[in-house]
Amino acid sequence: MLSKLKTNLTKPSVYFGLISTILPFLLFFLYFASHHFNILTVDLGQQYVDFFAFLRSKLFSDPLSLIYTFQNGLGGSMVATTAYYLLSPFNLIVFLFPQSALPIAILTIISLKIAAIGLTSYYYWQKSVKPAYASAGGLAFALSGYVIANHFNLMWLDSLILLPLLIASIDHALKEEKDHLILITFALWVTNFYTGVMALFFGLLYFLVNFFIQKKQWQVFGHYLRRSILGSLLAAFVLVPVFFELLAGKTTAETDWSWSWQFNPVKELAKLTDGAYSFNEMQDGMPNIFMTLPFLTLVPVFFLDRKISIKERFSNGILLFFLLLSLVWTPLVLVWHLGQFPVWYPGRFSFVVVFYCLNLGMLVLKSQSDFSWPRKIIIGLLVLMTICYWTFKQNDFGFLNETCLLTSAAFAVLGLLFIFFLFPHFQFGRYYLWVIVALEVTVNLIFSLDNLSYQKNRDYQNFAANTTQATSFIQQQDPSLYRMEKSFFRSDDDAFTGNYYGLENFNSVTNQKVLNLLALLGYENNSNSVTNNGGTPITDAILGFKYYLEPNYTNDSLPKSQRLPFENLNHRLDLDLYPQIKEEPQLLIAKNANALPLAFLSPTKDLKAQFFGDNPAVNQEQLLQEVTGKKELVFQPLPWPQAKLTGVSTWSHNPHQYTAKKGAKKSQVSFVLKTSHPGSYYLEMPHGLQSEQVTLLVNGQDINLDVRDSQAHLINLGHFHHQTNLELTFILKNSTLNLSTANLWLLKTKQLTQILHAFKGQQPSVKQTSPLTLTTNSFTTKQKMRFNSTIPASPNWLIFDNGHLVKKRIFVKAFLSCSLPAGKHQIKLIYVPWALLLGLIISLLTLTYVKIQIH
Numbered sequence: 001m002l003s004k005l006k007t008n009l010t011k012p013s014v015y016f017g018l019i020s021t022i023l024p025f026l027l028f029f030l031y032f033a034s035h036h037f038n039i040l041t042v043d044l045g046q047q048y049v050d051f052f053a054f055l056r057s058k059l060f061s062d063p064l065s066l067i068y069t070f071q072n073g074l075g076g077s078m079v080a081t082t083a084y085y086l087l088s089p090f091n092l093i094v095f096l097f098p099q100s101a102l103p104i105a106i107l108t109i110i111s112l113k114i115a116a117i118g119l120t121s122y123y124y125w126q127k128s129v130k131p132a133y134a135s136a137g138g139l140a141f142a143l144s145g146y147v148i149a150n151h152f153n154l155m156w157l158d159s160l161i162l163l164p165l166l167i168a169s170i171d172h173a174l175k176e177e178k179d180h181l182i183l184i185t186f187a188l189w190v191t192n193f194y195t196g197v198m199a200l201f202f203g204l205l206y207f208l209v210n211f212f213i214q215k216k217q218w219q220v221f222g223h224y225l226r227r228s229i230l231g232s233l234l235a236a237f238v239l240v241p242v243f244f245e246l247l248a249g250k251t252t253a254e255t256d257w258s259w260s261w262q263f264n265p266v267k268e269l270a271k272l273t274d275g276a277y278s279f280n281e282m283q284d285g286m287p288n289i290f291m292t293l294p295f296l297t298l299v300p301v302f303f304l305d306r307k308i309s310i311k312e313r314f315s316n317g318i319l320l321f322f323l324l325l326s327l328v329w330t331p332l333v334l335v336w337h338l339g340q341f342p343v344w345y346p347g348r349f350s351f352v353v354v355f356y357c358l359n360l361g362m363l364v365l366k367s368q369s370d371f372s373w374p375r376k377i378i379i380g381l382l383v384l385m386t387i388c389y390w391t392f393k394q395n396d397f398g399f400l401n402e403t404c405l406l407t408s409a410a411f412a413v414l415g416l417l418f419i420f421f422l423f424p425h426f427q428f429g430r431y432y433l434w435v436i437v438a439l440e441v442t443v444n445l446i447f448s449l450d451n452l453s454y455q456k457n458r459d460y461q462n463f464a465a466n467t468t469q470a471t472s473f474i475q476q477q478d479p480s481l482y483r484m485e486k487s488f489f490r491s492d493d494d495a496f497t498g499n500y501y502g503l504e505n506f507n508s509v510t511n512q513k514v515l516n517l518l519a520l521l522g523y524e525n526n527s528n529s530v531t532n533n534g535g536t537p538i539t540d541a542i543l544g545f546k547y548y549l550e551p552n553y554t555n556d557s558l559p560k561s562q563r564l565p566f567e568n569l570n571h572r573l574d575l576d577l578y579p580q581i582k583e584e585p586q587l588l589i590a591k592n593a594n595a596l597p598l599a600f601l602s603p604t605k606d607l608k609a610q611f612f613g614d615n616p617a618v619n620q621e622q623l624l625q626e627v628t629g630k631k632e633l634v635f636q637p638l639p640w641p642q643a644k645l646t647g648v649s650t651w652s653h654n655p656h657q658y659t660a661k662k663g664a665k666k667s668q669v670s671f672v673l674k675t676s677h678p679g680s681y682y683l684e685m686p687h688g689l690q691s692e693q694v695t696l697l698v699n700g701q702d703i704n705l706d707v708r709d710s711q712a713h714l715i716n717l718g719h720f721h722h723q724t725n726l727e728l729t730f731i732l733k734n735s736t737l738n739l740s741t742a743n744l745w746l747l748k749t750k751q752l753t754q755i756l757h758a759f760k761g762q763q764p765s766v767k768q769t770s771p772l773t774l775t776t777n778s779f780t781t782k783q784k785m786r787f788n789s790t791i792p793a794s795p796n797w798l799i800f801d802n803g804h805l806v807k808k809r810i811f812v813k814a815f816l817s818c819s820l821p822a823g824k825h826q827i828k829l830i831y832v833p834w835a836l837l838l839g840l841i842i843s844l845l846t847l848t849y850v851k852i853q854i855h
Contacts, residue, residue: 016131020122020138025115027143027442028151031449032107038454039107042282042344044152045455047506050493051085053102053464056094057499064771068796068831070483070598071495073505073514073530074543075791079836080245080509083238088113088158088191099464103457106154113157118142121355124164125362132430133365136437137295137358143441145290146351148448149277153345158191159199160351166203167359173224174210181224182850185231190238195348198336200228202352205322209315233846240839245509255339258330262286262346265328269389270397272296273408274440275447278399287327287347291354292440293408294415294433298361300382301419304375307367316360323353343528368424376420383412404447411440460497462564462586463490467498467549470587474500474547481598481768482546485532487575488566492529503543504531514792517814519711521623522616526708534713537574537594537680537749538620538634541756542627543790546595548575550588558585571703573718574680577749594756596627597766599774599789599827601781603629604819609812614687614712617745624752626812627788628759634752638681638744644670648732656740660732667732669739675720679748683715683728686741695731712741719749764827772831780824787827791816800828 032039040049058065066082069075090109097105122138129137141147141160150156165184172179188196207224232239263286270276271286272293278285299320303313326332327347334341336349371379387409394400414436422429467486474484483501486494492506503518506529519525522534535545551566564586578590609626611619621635640656647664651657660667675681683696691705698717707713717726730737764779774791788811791797799806799818802825811817816829 012131013126016135017119017122017126020118020135020142021115023438024118024139024142024441025111027445028114029107029111031445035454036457037104037107038457039103039110039152040455040457040460041152041452044106044154045460046491047493048085048152048154049102049106049460050491050496051081052091052094052106053099054496055086055091056099056102059095062771067833067836068772070501070768071499072507073511073792074483074503075501076505076511076514077241077245077794077796077833079241079833081507083190083193083242084508085155087238088155090158099468100461102464103460110151110154110157113154113161114142114147114151116161117147117157120161120164121358124168125359127168129362129365130430132434133362136430136434137362139434139441140292140295140437141355141358143445144351144354145271145276145288145444145448146354148290148445149281149288150345150348155192156195156348156351159188159195160355162188162191162196163199163202163352163355166199167206167355170203170207170210170224173227174207174214174216174220176220176223179227181227182231182234185228186234189232189235193235193238193242194338195351197338198349198352201336202323202349202356204228205319206356209319213309213312213315230846230850234843234850236842236846237836237839240842241833241835244835248511255334255341256330257334260330262328262330262333265324266389267393267396268324268327269386270393270400272386273390273400273404274411274444275401275404275407275451276397276399277448278451279453280398283344285346287350287353289327289347289350289353289357290444291357292437292444293411294418294436294440295358295361297379297383297412297415297419298364299357300379301364301371301375302360304371304378305364305367305369307369308363320356320360323356327353365423370424371419379419380416383416387412399451407443407447411436411443458561459565460490462562463494464497466564466584466586467494467500470549470582470584470589471498471500473582473584474589478546481766481774482595483544483598484547484549485535485540485545486549487532487572488549488551489531492531502532503535503545505529511792511814513814517611517812519709520611520613520616520619522620522711522713524707524711524713529708531708533571534616535572536620536682536714536716536747537577537592537752538624538747540592541594541596541752542623544595544598546592548578548590548592550575550590552583552586552588555585572716574716574747574749576719577680594753594760596756596760596790597763598791599766599776599787599816599829600627600759600763601779601820602627602786602788604784604786605629611812614741616712616714617682617684617743623812624755628755630755630759632751632755634748634755636677636746636748638673638746640739640744641671641673644672646670648737654738654740656738656742658732658737658739660735668729669732669737670727670729673717673726673728673744675718675722675724675726677746677748678721678750679746680719681717681726682745682747683717684743684745685713685715686738687711689738689742693732693734694737695733697727697729697731699727700729714745764825774829776825776827778824778826781820781822783822785820786811787818787820789816791829793817794831796831796833798830798832800830801825803828 066078068077072078090113093109094105118138121141122134125137126134162184169179169181169184173181185200188199211221268286271289276290303317326336342348390405394405418429418433422432485502489504492504494504495502508528510528515525515530518530521539524531524533575590578592580588581591582589609622611622617635621633625631647661647667648658648669649661658669687710690707696703696705703715764776766774766776768774793810793814793816797816799808801820806818809817
């Protein structure tokens with residue numbers, strides 16, 4: 001047996017397959033090992049790592065949380081989130097690592113996925129070309145520009161693993177041989193439906209081109225279509241709920257289908273160089289299509305190869321043109337991205353372009369054509385023109401430095417040497433090609449990743465350890481249902497790592513109605529995220545924030561490597577209202593006695609709250625009145641004090657608009673606000689007034705004015721019991737400053753507490769009996785009441801009163817509600833994922849049909 005194994009390992013097809021798998025793994029893993037294993041950056045560090053922590057925490061102990069959880073913002077379905085981010089079987093690797101090593105677990109997952117890309121692409125190409133060529137192609141695809149640029153978007157990499165297998169199955173279907181189209185189609189949908197549909201769309205185009213070239217019968221097309229549909233129906237348990245959630249969330253964004261160009265198509269030539277990546281390229285760059293320059297030179301060779309029929313060259317040329325046009329022409333960009341412009345990470349389908357170009361190169365290597373010198377000269381001129389473009393346009397691309405330019409030119413020349421002198425005459429030519437491809441993917445990996453910066457693993461590990469310690473203490477002391485928040489944040493998905501119910505959320509699938517309401521209340525947000533910045537004791541109480549975590553700066557004895565980096569602080573001085581109940585080494589725990597339960601009884605008298613854009617204080621007041629039924633005003637507008645002007649002048653017709661004087665060394669406006677009444681004081685900053693326009697100092701302390709989308713928001717100036725002076729200084733950065741829509745507010749916290757205390761005393765208790773069910777105690781109403789909540793409304797929620805289904809209503813256009821008559825009640829809320837159940841039924845029926853057909 002050992003001798004047989006030894007014999008197999010010495011076969012070129014086996015050891016080149018092993019090299020195609022192991023080398024990409026080692027190159028990627030060892031790069032980060034040499035950088036202290038710091039893998040977390042951008043969305044991987046701000047979003048995905050929290051989802052992995054959630055998966056690790058819940059999959060086996062509380063799996064229903066993967067359907068619905070209150071850790072997802074104020075509460076929301078997790079089906080689409082789980083389907084998009086967490087369904088790859090590679091993710092089970094996180095269970096082999098402790099929580100403290102989660103970043104290293106993620107690095108291992110990414111490295112293994114890259115290794116699998118090398119393996120499957122080698123498996124596909126070794127059937128048609130020599131093992132060395134197939135291995136070179138496997139290395140080029142596994143460490144292509146797309147993979148290096150999107151390694152942190154690890155959920156997309158499964159589609160690259162499966163793409164060669166899809167094309168292999170299509171080839172088998174065209175030959176009317178046994179294929180695995182059903183299984184591969186199913187796997188592409190399930191592992192990541194987003195890039196999966198891109199791979200399947202490319203598979204359809206590939207099938208149609210080869211169907212035309214090979215003049216196949218229509219029954220072959222019917223076979224392909226039928227098996228593709230069956231594979232898709234098998235994945236209905238994923239696709240059906242995802243479709244409905246996208247319909248309600250992501251697809252609300254408007255799209256401009258103009259016949260325009262994303263950028264000058266010629267500029268894409270720069271993305272073929274080594275190291276063609278940087279942080280700016282993530283947001284505003286071009287699609288990543290690096291495939292190594294030796295393989296790039298083989299693409300034009302394909303169209304000059306006389307051994308390949310004109311029909312085949314013409315058909316493949318049309319498909320290549322379509323793919324290249326898709327990189328730059330707006331309508332096709334939108335088609336590939338499901339009708340939505342990608343927010344960051346452009347050209348998310350470009351992996352199919354890379355694969356297709358590599359496949360054309362493999363067809364050239366398979367043909368073994370000997371080219372005449374005129375054709376070789378044409379290829380040489382094309383390469384020379386490309387190098388000249390890089391040289392003359394170098395300054396137009398931030399990533400294209402002198403080293404990258406020279407290295408790229410060198411590898412292009414090495415590729416030409418292969419075509420001019422080695423291929424197809426010398427057997428060692430295949431090893432020459434393998435070596436230069438292996439060298440170039442290594443160089444490109446180093447150049448590209450060196451352009452990025454990564455978070456320190458210890459920052460995440462310290463955050464996870466400290467927050468979970470604090471939240472575990474709270475949950476042991478108080479097992480009831482409530483939310484908690486923090487006056488700092490590491491990411492917008494901290495609740496998934498910290499294991500608590502909060503508000504902050506960053507997700508590609510968001511509840512737009514809830515997001516719109518939170519924006520109206522002044523919470524800092526954008527189209528797919530919201531933070532706790534902008535809240536007040538009013539929103540803390542209504543949204544049920546019973547506990548707050550705050551920084552503890554008193555423990556100076558901790559070494560720096562163990563300290564929490566409190567870099568993103570929420571300027572909430574009014575949190576002093578909440579008494580501290582526990583001091584952890586790096587965190588303080590405060591309790592808000594005014595926090596309401598997540599569901600409560602409100603008077604039926606409909607006050608018809610009217611929320612207005614850019615009026616967060618008024619909107620919060622309106623919400624309080626709608627909840628409690630009380631018309632008392634707790635927000636009091638304050639007049640602006642007399643302004644002290646330095647280097648500025650006021651407008652005659654608008655005393656709150658200021659202009660910087662020419663030649664002034666300093667242009668600023670100052671106000672001294674006397675806190676003559678006890679309570680919390682707020683500055684309402686209008687939209688459009690941010691740190692780019694002005695610097696705000698409060699008693700000399702710089703206040704962060706950055707927001708995500710331009711919006712009005714409240715800045716807490718402090719909570720005061722006695723009169724003191726607050727100095728507000730606005731330092732102009734532009735020539736003008738308009739404060740005509742800025743307002744000063746006093747929140748009468750004593751009056752607010754009285755209203756909330758009286759209201760809270762009349763409320764039933766709410767208990768969570770499972771991730772999908774909530775129940776109240778038995779309670780009695782003397783008159784008709786509204787059973788309102790701060791649970792995001794969804795068709796999936798059912799409300800039962802004493803066991804009878806009641807009609808749902810929507811509270812403030814976002815939350816779950818119903819009407820209750822006078823009498824005795826016990827409410828039960830059940831979350832039923834209807835779309836998931838429908839998808840499961842379709843999948844099971846399809847599976848039954850497939851099994852019957854097989855037998």
